[in-house]
Amino acid sequence: MSLALQSRLQLRSAVSALSAFRSSIISQFSRPTATQKAGIIIPTYKKKVRRKIPVSPPSLLPKNTHPIIYLTNKMKEELDPTGWRRKLFERSSGICVRPGDVIRVIFKDDTRNPFTGTIMGIKRAGLATSVRVRSEVAQIGVELSVKVYSPSVENFEFISRATKRARRAKLYYLRPDERK
Amino acid sequence: MIYLKTILNVIDNSGASLVECINVFGKGNKSAGRVGDKIVVVVQQLRSARLLSQNAANRVQRGDVRHAVIVRTKKEWTRPDGTVVRFDDNACVLVNNQGEPVGSRVMGVVARELREKYSKIVALAPKVI
Known part of the structure; x- marks a missing residue:
């Protein structure tokens, strides 16, 4: 038996002896859990009740997914099963419509x-995107x-591209001039 | 947003071309008239003679106080399905006390909101948005 192990064992026995001594002192001086007085049991100590911490069920989301983004994508899938609207109005599609283009709303x-x-x-705003x-x-x-x-809306039909790319994001200049 | 002193185009063949609103029915002083609201107007300007209706009794005079229905507004409004609509001008159609149009023709586009209450105007209009 090595010296280190021996000293550790000694330490452990010392600790256990100390704890036994401590508990004996506590039992000597602490009051009983209930006292009998005129036939009525009066509890002196409140029973310690541990608060139950509710545990939430495991998440239904795939790992490392933002819930709002997940829900938006799911609803887009539902509202636009063919993907045509996303193709027309999302920049990432590459063939997205631009201001100045002509479309038909059916x-x-x-x-x-x-x-x-x-x-x-x-107006790009996720599910609330409007044209x-x-x-x-x-x-x-x-x-x-x-x-x-x-x-x-049944469908958006793409009619034609703008002859010249618009230099503005919002073409309010198409409205008639109010100054007279 | 139609209220006291608003000038509106008249898009029927009653004879009037511009009218001024002097009251919006069913609204207080503060709220504005929208498409489908009935208003009281004063005829300010008349149309040229060739566009007038044949029936002389239906013709209006300058300064006449008449009832009218708002059919287009410049102020945009939202429909229950989320669509927002806006026209380039404020326009109305003159009606009698029973809500029937005074003229026999409606020139130009009107809003769909008139369908239930003023189906006759919608039927006369060449286009409904």
Whole structure:
């Protein structure tokens, strides 16, 4: 037996002796858990109840996924199963429409006419992304801002690219000049 | 946003071309009239004679106080499906006390919001947005 092990064993026995001595002192001086007084048991000590810490169930999300991004992608998949809207309006697709391009919005409701016009701007806001289309109907300018992932829209048809790339992100200059 | 003193285009063949709003029905002093609201107007300017309706009794005079329905507004508004609509001008159609249009034609586009209450105007309009 090595010297180190021996000394460690000695230390352990010393510690156990000390703890036994300590508990004997405590039992000598501590009061009983209940005292009998005129036939009634009065508890003097409150029973220690350990608070139960609730444990949440394991996450259903795939590992290292942001919940909002996960949910957005999932809902986009649901609202746009063919991926056509994402192709048209997400920059990452590479063929994304730009301000100045002409598109046609076709609605699910048959009583609503399709709306063809120039894109004034795209407001990129995840699922709430909307496109503002402007056209002239019977010599009157009309602007329609449509949510891209709206279920009330049947389809977006791409008509033509702008002849020259627009230098602005929002083409408010298409509106008539108010100064007279 | 149509309220007292707003000048509106008239897009029917009643004879008026510009009218001034003097009251919006069903609104207090502070809230504005929107598409589909009935208003009281004063005829300010008349159309040239060739666009007038044949029926002389339907014709309006300058200074006449008439009822009208707002059919287009410059102020954009949101529909229940999230679509936002905006026109380039404020326009109305003159109506009688029963809500029927005074003229026999409607020139130009009107909003879909009129469908239920003013189906006659929608039927006369060449385009509905």
